[in-house]
Amino acid sequence: MTPSADSTDDRRSIERELKRGSLELIVLHLLAGGEAYGYEIVSKLTAETNGALEVTDGTLYPVLYRLERAQLVTVRWETPERGVPRKYYQLTDAGRTELARLTHEWTTFANAMTTLLRTEREGR
Amino acid sequence: MTPSADSTDDRRSIERELKRGSLELIVLHLLAGGEAYGYEIVSKLTAETNGALEVTDGTLYPVLYRLERAQLVTVRWETPERGVPRKYYQLTDAGRTELARLTHEWTTFANAMTTLLRTEREGR
DNA sequence: GTGGCATACCTTGTCACGCAAGATATACGG
DNA sequence: CCGTATATCTTGCGTGACAAGGTATGCCAC
Numbered sequence: 001m002t003p004s005a006d007s008t009d010d011r012r013s014i015e016r017e018l019k020r021g022s023l024e025l026i027v028l029h030l031l032a033g034g035e036a037y038g039y040e041i042v043s044k045l046t047a048e049t050n051g052a053l054e055v056t057d058g059t060l061y062p063v064l065y066r067l068e069r070a071q072l073v074t075v076r077w078e079t080p081e082r083g084v085p086r087k088y089y090q091l092t093d094a095g096r097t098e099l100a101r102l103t104h105e106w107t108t109f110a111n112a113m114t115t116l117l118r119t120e121r122e123g124r
Numbered sequence: 125m126t127p128s129a130d131s132t133d134d135r136r137s138i139e140r141e142l143k144r145g146s147l148e149l150i151v152l153h154l155l156a157g158g159e160a161y162g163y164e165i166v167s168k169l170t171a172e173t174n175g176a177l178e179v180t181d182g183t184l185y186p187v188l189y190r191l192e193r194a195q196l197v198t199v200r201w202e203t204p205e206r207g208v209p210r211k212y213y214q215l216t217d218a219g220r221t222e223l224a225r226l227t228h229e230w231t232t233f234a235n236a237m238t239t240l241l242r243t244e245r246e247g248r
Numbered sequence: 249g250t251g252g253c254a255t256a257c258c259t260t261g262t263c264a265c266g267c268a269a270g271a272t273a274t275a276c277g278g
Numbered sequence: 279c280c281g282t283a284t285a286t287c288t289t290g291c292g293t294g295a296c297a298a299g300g301t302a303t304g305c306c307a308c
Binding site for chain 4: 249250251252253254255256257258259260261262263264265266267268269270271272273274275276277278
């Protein structure tokens with residue numbers, strides 16, 4: 001039984017759900033343009049997609065850990081002249097391979113969805 | 125059954141994740157073509173997308189419950205001349221509204237992703 | 249100095265949801 | 279009857295995005 005959530009039925013955004021599984025792809029893709037550090041990725045994402053794919057840092061860091069553990073990225077600390085130390089991430093070869101794979105999967109899925117949604121359904 | 129996994133799949137497929145949040149959209153869209161029952165939706169999906177968006181019935185029924193509880197669909201039992209009773213689902217007006225909303229959200233998201241992925245990242 | 253602010257990284261807890269696996273029930277053919 | 283097909287429903291698990299909170303450092307004004 002789930003007595004909860006019957007009245008609090010505010011319709012959530014599916015954007016959050018849609019992002020599921022595509023975050024790794026997004027991050028890998030951004031890193032393909034050169035190394036970057038966490039905060040940089042967050043702001044890049046917000047900027048390049050006009051907020052459509054915005055994520056918080058609390059979301060991003062676990063993603064980066066997964067990527068690191070899977071050896072899709074490597075890590076380098078750098079302490080700039082001014083400011084706090086930053087943790088830079090670089091794509092590995094395996095990361096590039098995975099990026100290609102995920103891109104392909106995304107494309108396949110998106111095509112299937114688009115085709116389906118384009119189908120006229122005027123019945124009843 | 126899972127006909128997948130011909131590759132070394134310690135790396136899970138993101139297809140499953142990508143589907144997150146889009147299942148309701150898919151089902152609502154299919155129902156826009158007229159009422160249908162659970163098993164019918166499962167087979168329709170598999171057929172119309174060549175398996176790209178395949179779901180199991182164990183996945184679908186909870187979705188249908190959510191839709192029903194949210195009053196996006198209504199339900200009608202029908203016992204055919206031959207065969208077991210079927211539970212037919214029809215879209216409500218609210219369901220149609222929600223369908224439009226989800227479609228819009230999907231399109232926005234997909235466009236953002238596509239645009240992002242199309243960006244060349246040959247740096248470094 | 250010290251208090252405040254910005255930068256940057258990290259952790260914890262919660263909740264939703266897709267799915268595998270199994271249960272149930274009905275009809276029908278041999 | 280028993281096996282198979284149709285059809286609906288339930289349970290348990292794992293995953294992952296997110297909010298909220300925490301830590302640490304450097305910079306600047308007063």
